[in-house]
Amino acid sequence: MKVGTFLCNCGGSLDNLDWNELQGFMKERPGFCVYHESLCSKEGKDFFKEAVGREQPDSIVFGGCTPKTAGYLFEDVMKEVNMSPYQIVGANLREHIGWVEPDKTLATNKAKAVLLSSYNKANFETNVEKHRIEIQDSAVVIGAGPAGLQAAQDLAEKGHKVYLIDRNSYIGGNAAKMGTFFPSEDCATCMPSNGVKGIDQSHVRRCHYRSAFDLHPNIKLLINSEVGDIKGALGNYSVEVKTKPTYVKMDKCINCNLCTQKCPVEFPDEFNLGMVNRKAIDLPVKVSTSTKYVVSREKCPEGCTECAKVCPVDAIDLNMQEEIQTIQAGGFILATGFEELDAKVVEEYHYGVPGYENIVTQTELARLLDIAGPTNGFLRKKNGEKVKSIVIINCVGSRSQKYNIWCSNVCCMIGIKHALKIKEKFPKVDVTCCYIDIRAVGSNYEEFYNKARDLGVKFIRGRPAEVETDGTNLYVQAEDSQADQFVTIKTDMVALSMSMVAAPGIQELAKKLKVGISNTGYFEALYSKFKTTETKKAGVFVAGTAIAPADIPTSLNRAGYAASHLDMILSKGSVEKKFPTAEIDNDKCTLCELCVTACPFGAIDVIPVENPGVKMQVDPVSCLGCGQCVSTCPASAIGVDYYSEDIILKQLEGLLYDVKDNPEPTIVTLACWECAYSAVDASGMAARTLAHTTKMVPGAYPHNVRVLPVQCTGNISARLINNTFAMGADGIIILGCYEDKCHYDSGSKASTIRVALMKQMLEYSGIDPARLEKETVYFMSCDKFDITAKKMANKLKKLGKLER
Numbered sequence: 153m154k155v156g157t158f159l160c161n162c163g164g165s166l167d168n169l170d171w172n173e174l175q176g177f178m179k180e181r182p183g184f185c186v187y188h189e190s191l192c193s194k195e196g197k198d199f200f201k202e203a204v205g206r207e208q209p210d211s212i213v214f215g216g217c218t219p220k221t222a223g224y225l226f227e228d229v230m231k232e233v234n235m236s237p238y239q240i241v242g243a244n245l246r247e248h249i250g251w252v253e254p255d256k257t258l259a260t261n262k263a264k265a266v267l268l269s270s271y272n273k274a275n276f277e278t279n280v281e282k283h284r285i286e287i288q289d290s291a292v293v294i295g296a297g298p299a300g301l302q303a304a305q306d307l308a309e310k311g312h313k314v315y316l317i318d319r320n321s322y323i324g325g326n327a328a329k330m331g332t333f334f335p336s337e338d339c340a341t342c343m344p345s346n347g348v349k350g351i352d353q354s355h356v357r358r359c360h361y362r363s364a365f366d367l368h369p370n371i372k373l374l375i376n377s378e379v380g381d382i383k384g385a386l387g388n389y390s391v392e393v394k395t396k397p398t399y400v401k402m403d404k405c406i407n408c409n410l411c412t413q414k415c416p417v418e419f420p421d422e423f424n425l426g427m428v429n430r431k432a433i434d435l436p437v438k439v440s441t442s443t444k445y446v447v448s449r450e451k452c453p454e455g456c457t458e459c460a461k462v463c464p465v466d467a468i469d470l471n472m473q474e475e476i477q478t479i480q481a482g483g484f485i486l487a488t489g490f491e492e493l494d495a496k497v498v499e500e501y502h503y504g505v506p507g508y509e510n511i512v513t514q515t516e517l518a519r520l521l522d523i524a525g526p527t528n529g530f531l532r533k534k535n536g537e538k539v540k541s542i543v544i545i546n547c548v549g550s551r552s553q554k555y556n557i558w559c560s561n562v563c564c565m566i567g568i569k570h571a572l573k574i575k576e577k578f579p580k581v582d583v584t585c586c587y588i589d590i591r592a593v594g595s596n597y598e599e600f601y602n603k604a605r606d607l608g609v610k611f612i613r614g615r616p617a618e619v620e621t622d623g624t625n626l627y628v629q630a631e632d633s634q635a636d637q638f639v640t641i642k643t644d645m646v647a648l649s650m651s652m653v654a655a656p657g658i659q660e661l662a663k664k665l666k667v668g669i670s671n672t673g674y675f676e677a678l679y680s681k682f683k684t685t686e687t688k689k690a691g692v693f694v695a696g697t698a699i700a701p702a703d704i705p706t707s708l709n710r711a712g713y714a715a716s717h718l719d720m721i722l723s724k725g726s727v728e729k730k731f732p733t734a735e736i737d738n739d740k741c742t743l744c745e746l747c748v749t750a751c752p753f754g755a756i757d758v759i760p761v762e763n764p765g766v767k768m769q770v771d772p773v774s775c776l777g778c779g780q781c782v783s784t785c786p787a788s789a790i791g792v793d794y795y796s797e798d799i800i801l802k803q804l805e806g807l808l809y810d811v812k813d814n815p816e817p818t819i820v821t822l823a824c825w826e827c828a829y830s831a832v833d834a835s836g837m838a839a840r841t842l843a844h845t846t847k848m849v850p851g852a853y854p855h856n857v858r859v860l861p862v863q864c865t866g867n868i869s870a871r872l873i874n875n876t877f878a879m880g881a882d883g884i885i886i887l888g889c890y891e892d893k894c895h896y897d898s899g900s901k902a903s904t905i906r907v908a909l910m911k912q913m914l915e916y917s918g919i920d921p922a923r924l925e926k927e928t929v930y931f932m933s934c935d936k937f938d939i940t941a942k943k944m945a946n947k948l949k950k951l952g953k954l955e956r
Contacts, residue, residue: 155183155274156209157267158200159245160191160216165840166250170260174215177264181271183209191216192225200226204233211274215243215267218833219861237730238280238794243270247836248859258855261810265858268806276799283729283772287387288482289313289722294379294661297325298704299696299711300487301365306715307485308370312722315391315479319657321376321398322436322443323365325489329423329515331522333704334569335600376446378657380476382664385773386691387727389481397472399447400433404467407435407444411459411468417451425516427526427534433459433468438524483691483718484665486675487711488658490697492650493549493556500618501548501648507621509534510645514544514566517647521573531578533644541582542645543628544571545616549651551588556651558672561701563649564591568604570647575607584610584641586630594703612639619646652701665692666754666774668897675699679893685714688753688897690774693718732777732794734770740789741767747781747790750866752897756781778896779867783906788871795863801875807858808880814856817882817948819941821859822868826895827930828887829861834934852934853941857885864888865926866899873910873924882954883944886926887937893930900928922947923954 157178159171171187178185184207190196191214204212212235214222219242230237243266253259289312293304296318304316322328330340366373380392412431420426423436432451437443447459447470460468495503495513502508510533512520523529531539544567549555564587571583585604590611592598605611614631621627628641654673662669667687668676675694678686685693693714696707721727734755736747747768748756755774759766779792791797804820811818823829835852862868865888876884886907888900904926911921927940 153183153210153275153277154208155181155211155213155271156204156207157183157185157213157215157271158191158203159185159187160196160214161187161189162216162246162250163190163193166216166246168254168256168259169245169250169263170256173260174263174267178213178267178271183271192222197226197229200229201233204235210239210277212240213243213267213270213274214240215245215263215270217246218242218244218248218836220830220833236280239274241270241274243267244833244859247833251836251840252852253855255855262855262858265807265809268809269803269860270806272802272806273799276802280730280732280794283733284726285387285729285773286726287722287724288389288480289725290315290479290481291483291485291718291722292317292379292389292391292479292481293485293487294318295325295487295489295655295696295698296320296323296373296375297487297489297696297707298327299489299698299707300325300485302708302711303485303487303695303715304371305365305368306712307719307722308368310715310719310723311370312719313370313372315372315374315393315481317374317377317379317393319376319378320436321446323373323375324437326491326515327704328437330518331525332518332569332573334565335594335596337569337572375443379661379664385771386689386721387482387773389484389691391479391481393477393479395475395477397449397474398444399449399468399470399472400445401467401469402444404465405444406465406467408464410462410464411445414458414462416456416458417453419448419451421526424519424526425512482722483693485693485695485711485714485718486658486661486665486667486687486698487695488655488661488675488698490652490701491655493653495548495648495650498549498555498648501545501616501646502619502621503648507623508619508626510539510626511619511648512645513648513650514563514570515650517570521570521577529577531574531581531645537644539578539581539644541643542574542584542647543616543626543641543643544583544585544647544649545628546585546587546649547615547651548648550649552651556653556672558651558701559591560649560652561591562703563652564589565594565597565600565703567647567649568592568601568609571609572600572604572607575604575609579608582610582643583608584612584643586612586614586616586628588613588615594705612641652697655698658698665689667692672700685710686717691718691721729773732792733772733775734777734779734781734790734792736768736770737789737791738767740787742787742789743767744786746784746786750780750784750902751775752778752780752899776896778864778899779862780864780896780899780902783867783869783872783902792863792867795867797869797872800860800862800872801879803860804876804879804881807860811880811882816856817945817951817953818880819854819857819883819885819944819948820876820881821857821885821887821937821941822862822865822872822876823859823887824865824889824895824900825861825863827889827893828865828928828937829859830931831887831929831934831937832859834931835938838934852938854945856945857941864894864896864899865903866894866896868903868906870906870910870913877919877923877954878956882951883923883948884925885937885940885944886924887940888926888928890928890930904928919954920951923951 293316304314327340333340377395383390411433415431417432418429421430433447519525550560592601614633616630618629667689670676695711695714755771782790839852891901894900907926914921929936
């Protein structure tokens with residue numbers, strides 16, 4: 153190939169390099185080599201375009217500043233000369249050499265090696281194929297709680313078709329059970345208005361029953377439904393939805409209640425703690441007329457059709473069957489919500505044990521205080537007697553090494569909300585709250601807490617050890633850490649603020665969508681700092697408490713964020729994927745399926761036997777080109793164009809071309825292209841800053857360290873490490889992202905495991921394992937790289953060059 157090498161002095165800041173010697177070195181090779189004082193200037197870019205137009209190179213080596221910036225600076229210029237960004241290879245002469253090595257001879261010799269390494273890569277035909285991905289203009293939102301409703305409404309208002317799916321037969325999720333929310337102390341069944349106040353007479357909020365949410369032309373509400381098989385990837389998902397029969401035609405039902413009045417069957421209403429009865433045909437939630445009637449068919453006497461006979465609009469079909477449909481979608485928002493930890497697990501509080509019937513959870517207490525609840529809002533024991541005292545215990549199952557280590561975020565405030573409501577409605581009821589710490593971190597939450605104290609709610613700091621009973625009363629055994637004493641509190645009722653845990657079924661859903669689950673059991677965010685509602689699967693977002701416990705404002709903010717980002721994808725119509733994709737040589741493939749396990753993005757699948765000649769297939773949409781499959785494959789059957797092992801070996805050949813002539817040991821640093829390569833750049837920047845003006849200072853790391861970028865350290869195989877030693881390296885540093893912050897999910901962790909195994913193999917082969925090290929860094933921790941490089945250099949001074 154004809155390779156054009158462009159050398160840039162970065163405005164004269166690299167005068168410690170011998171540019172004439174470098175030009176002569178590169179001109180010895182096929183192609184051409186030119187020099188400019190500042191290629192990123194307007195004059196420099198014109199010079200670049202003129203030279204490319206005149207020489208017509210197949211590819212380009214750019215020797216100057218870090219490729220991290222050069223790639224962006226020359227992206228438009230490369231388009232102007234009809235070349236791909238993958239036809240230019242950066243040689244970092246500034247941050248990695250010019251700014252860290254004051255000795256002109258040493259710097260120039262190192263620059264030759266770096267230029268030759270880049271030249272060797274430029275000799276490969278690596279013009280990466282672009283994939284055009286068509287995007288279906290529709291979304292699936294799973295979960296119709298507050299976050300799901302918000303996300304669906306936001307997407308629908310932006311013109312996208314939305315399929316809102318919930319396994320319940322009503323909308324609202326846990327909010328439908330809670331009565332009121334804090335700190336506003338108004339209805340839990342409010343939902344935000346979708347209008348602009350002051351323009352279209354739309355107010356701040358609307359009740360579910362008058363929201364007409366289910367009538368929105370862009371929203372298809374699928375209650376009593378669950379997601380089955382999911383196929384496809386970003387932009388083109390095929391989703392199977394199974395809808396259980398409600399036996400009521402939703403489009404016909406007018407909520408007249410005649411069917412319920414006529415129904416002869418009654419049974420305990422679990423929604424209301426079994427304290428009142430409901431009919432076999434009834435509204436699942438009484439206060440939400442957005443929900444239609446549902447028949448509990450298993451409760452109906454054989455042959456009974458009383459409800460169907462009395463229905464004035466023929467809305468009841470007792471022969472209705474499960475419906476299975478397939479919908480197409482461009483992306484997902486997962487708003488699956490939470491549930492309370494099973495209170496029976498915390499045995500010391502005896503929830504659900506006979507004799508302890510008046511121990512309830514906060515959700516159950518909410519039902520008791522709700523005007524539409526089983527006691528019409530009056531606080532009653534299970535036997536109907538008035539409650540004269542209640543103890544609220546916070547953090548039950550939360551912040552516990554025995555149960556869940558995490559804070560459930562809102563339990564303190566839910567307990568305070570109920571304490572306030574009791575004190576406001578029933579001032580004579582004695583209310584005590586036992587807590588570990590009061591975490592009132594939201595807007596007006598501290599004021600909410602102070603209001604409860606002012607109304608006479610007593611707060612005792614300490615986790616109760618046990619709840620006991622004498623058959624009539626309950627006794628809470630607690631520690632009052634502020635008074636430094638143990639107390640026994642006699643009470644009529646105990647309310648447990650249970651730990652919030654992920655909703656059931658999300659493990660199965662995560663497998664279907666190939667997204668991660670965190671160690672708390674919730675969906676895993678792509679990045680905890682600012683990718684908090686994105687997952688590792690493109691086009692799949694998370695909202696509300698599906699990702700972590702949260703209050704309503706935070707849940708709705710997450711929903712809005714997720715909807716906004718999914719809208720950005722759906723609105724494009726199509727997107728172009730510009731980075732490399734793994735390719736499988738099916739002739740070499742042994743069907744061991746290790747690549748399937750290694751891929752963190754679920755991009756590789758086994759092809760059914762009816763497709764002869766093809767064993768494995770890579771989804772080009774899901775594949776991010778990290779190469780973790782490459783390093784795992786024992787048959788060398790997988791490669792990633794532009795980052796293939798063959799290309800890396802040719803780069804190493806150039807990087808180590810002169811090691812035989814070097815008296816000192818040579819250290820190769822294989823640095824991941826993301827955080828690690830940036831950290832080496834940062835080391836150069838720091839060294840340049842220390843140099844002040846023109847006076848150079850010794851580099852931050854030894855001059856015998858040579859850096860080669862790889863896409864991900866998870867791409868570094870045992871073969872590559874062995875070959876790097878065989879080609880002349882005396883020591884190797886694998887430099888990667890922090891394991892929990894890897895840009896490719898598990899790549900850095902995989903390389904840590906591989907390095908540990910390779911150290912054992914090296915020792916078995918008679919090579920000191922100290923010659924191989926792994927370190928994790930990010931941009932601002934570049935000093936860790938400096939220290940690791942210096943330690944390796946010191947070790948190699950004692951060990952000497954590796955005998956081959």
